[in-house]
Amino acid sequence: NAGVMQNPRHLVRRRGQEARLRCSPMKGHSHVYWYRQLPEEGLKFMVYLQKENIIDESGMPKERFSAEFPKEGPSILRIQQVVRGDSAAYFCASSETRNTEAFFGQGTRLTVV
């Protein structure tokens, strides 16, 4: 059973471009969580999704950021018009239910130049 798969592992974008980060949860997991880890900062919760639904987006910036988890395919975290401050490691986690152990992926390291 493969773990949580995130791709790409590293992503470089110029200011103003769009970044798309993908997360394939573990088999049988329908709950996905996105976290951001800024340099020298702790992990910050962004959004929690369950198939086709956003359950909690209290940590998502109001502009330029969006997330989806379609019925088929991976969850996508989309950042439009990236700025240097978006440079960070973005981690996805998945769990079978809301109250069972969540497993984190290896992360996508986004660098905005």
Added chain:
Amino acid sequence: TQLLEQSPQFLSIQEGENLTVYCNSSSVFSSLQWYRQEPGEGPVLLVTVVTGGEVKKLKRLTFQFGDARKDSSLHITAAQPGDTGLYLCAGALSSGGGADGLTFGKGTHLIIQP
């Protein structure tokens, strides 16, 4: 805003020594999780503590949840170089193990020198 303070921020000790790292908050959490993260990797869950005063052991690691569910500690006995890593605590509003809205501390960078 709920905050988790971890101390020390950095710790470097010799193999075989014992150590304790702390996770403190002014807020009450339903449960608290400890993770270990290695460079370039995602956090890996070590343990979840739920009940105030709870003590859990994982080989040489002992985790304790404070009586008031505001703080926690991780004690490592006879540290090994393989214990090197970033140790994170995370407070949860639910008592389960999910990752919804976890509040993470900044972590303790632990280096065990052979």
